[in-house]
Amino acid sequence: MHGAVFLIEFGGILFALGLLGRFAGRLRFSPIPLYLLAGLAFGEGGLLPLGASEEFVAVGAEIGVVLLLLMLGLEYTASDLVANLKTQYPAGAVDFALNAPPGAAMALLLGWGPVAAVVLAGVTWISSSGVIAKVLGDLGRVGNRETPVILGILVLEDLAMAVYLPVVTALLAGAGLAAGSVTLAVSLSVAGLVLFVAVRFGRTVSRFVSSDDPEKLLLVVLGLTLLVAGIAQQLQVSAAVGAFLVGIALSGEVAEGAHALLSPLRDLFAAVFFVFFGLHTNPADIPPVLVPALLLAVVTAATKIATGYWAARRAGVSARGRWRTGGALVARGEFSIVIAGLAVTAGVQPDLGPLATAYVLILVVVGPLTARFTEPLGVAFAALRAGSRPRKAELAREP
Incomplete structure (x- = not known):
């Protein structure tokens, strides 16, 4: 009986996610907010709380995070990462300086403490690579002059996660300064070793993994x-x-073949991950944090636009391209949920999960809109300012 209930529940979840994904696809919209809403509906306090399949969904969510990051790593080579570090690290520094402090400040203002501040700083800092890549494709901007700038910032954020996530993990585990330093040292050592091996022996590793049989490669x-x-x-x-x-x-x-084989699995388990995060958020907990989430969304949308504009100007991109760069970076998604999910699992702050859910829901909806409309609005604003300057000068000359 338990097995039958599990199959019914999990099958119903997948079927519902498929319908939501099709609906989002017709609207040319990211399905992430719909998956989060599905999790809210299936979780505690929702319309149809789960029972038998929740444990399996939890395991699927862990696999979803792993596949999301694997597929992200497959997009880059070690040489690409090293080149981005050398040429675009100032943009990464500006990105961090503008977008992490608002999250940390909000957590401290709400009285959540320093650990929650570090977590919420990561939530507001990292843009959604998946949503942004899809938006650039939908808008036909993949070949634009500003696109390498956008991708460079996203790559630097991904690299920063190799340092940030171990720090957060140590903090959430309650590790002291010594233990946290050891954890960070191990993480950096492993990351450095992998990058060295990838640069010097990448072909050897790929040949070892390679197989002409898709089943064996998978x-x-x-x-x-x-x-x-x-x-x-x-x-x-x-x-x-x-x-x-x-x-x-x-x-x-090998990377191309693995990407093609694993993409459907990534999409499946990533959807399960977003549902799992929603399961652990009671819909009744969202209204009390809606105002802070909305305030954070407004502030960090503006700071991301400023980040993109600055980075594109530094790269010599035209004014229109600068606005497009900033607008494209606004969306938050999978990384923000991953970071918040670590804190929710550790039980750091009960309201952090609902706040992160509301924040991501807002910006994953607003992000595609800013990508589309920031350029014309920015150009119109610049033209308005340019038109007002001569008029001010004329008024100053009048007796």
């Missing part, structure tokens, strides 16, 4: 990723960082 890559992610988590580094580093180490035809 099993080897997925098995290796889960193995490394599990070892990383056992060392209190981060399963997500371990998966990201595996993706970086693979290159060439």
Whole structure:
């Protein structure tokens, strides 16, 4: 009976997610907010609370995080990452300086303490690579002059996660300064080692993993990723960082083949992950944090636009491209939920999960709109300012 209930519940979840995904696709919209709403509906306090399948959904959510980071790592080679670090690190520094402090300040103003401040800083700092990539494709901007600037900022954020996630993991575990320093040192050492191996011996690693049989390639890559992610988590580094580093180490035809094979699995388990996060958020807990979430969304949308504008101007992009860059970076999504999910699991602050859910829901909806309309609004505003300057000068000359 228990098995039958599990199949009914989990099958119903997947069926509902499929319908929501189709609906979002017709609207050319990210399905992430719909998945989060589905989680709210299936969770405690929702319309149809789950019972038998919740434990399996939790395991699926962990796999979803691992696959999200693996696929992200497959997008980049070690040489790409090193080149981005050398050329665009000032943009990464500005990105952090403008977008992390609002989250930290909000947590402190709400009286949540320093650990929650570090977590919420990450939530507001990191843009959604998945949503942004989809929006750029939908708007036909993949070949635009400003697109490398956008991708460069996203790559730097992804690299920063290799340092940030172990720090957060140590803080959430209640580790002291010494233990936290050891954890960070281990994480940086592993990351550095993987990058070195990927640069010097990437072809050798890829040949070892490579297989002409798609089934064997899928099993080897997925098995290796889960193995490394599990070892990383056992060392209190981060399963997500371990998966990201595996993706970086693979290159060439192996990376392309693994990407094609794992994309459907990534989409499946990522959807389960967003549902799982929603399951742990009571819909009744969202209204009390809606005002702080809305305030954070307004402030950090503006800071992301400023980040993109500055980075694009530094790269010599035209004024229109600068506005497009800023508007494209506004969306938050999978990384923000991953970071908040760590805190929710650790039981740091009960209201952090609802706040992060509301915040992501707002910006994952607003992000595609800012990507589309920031440029014309910015150009109109600039023209208005330019038109008002001569008029001010004339008034100053009048007796």
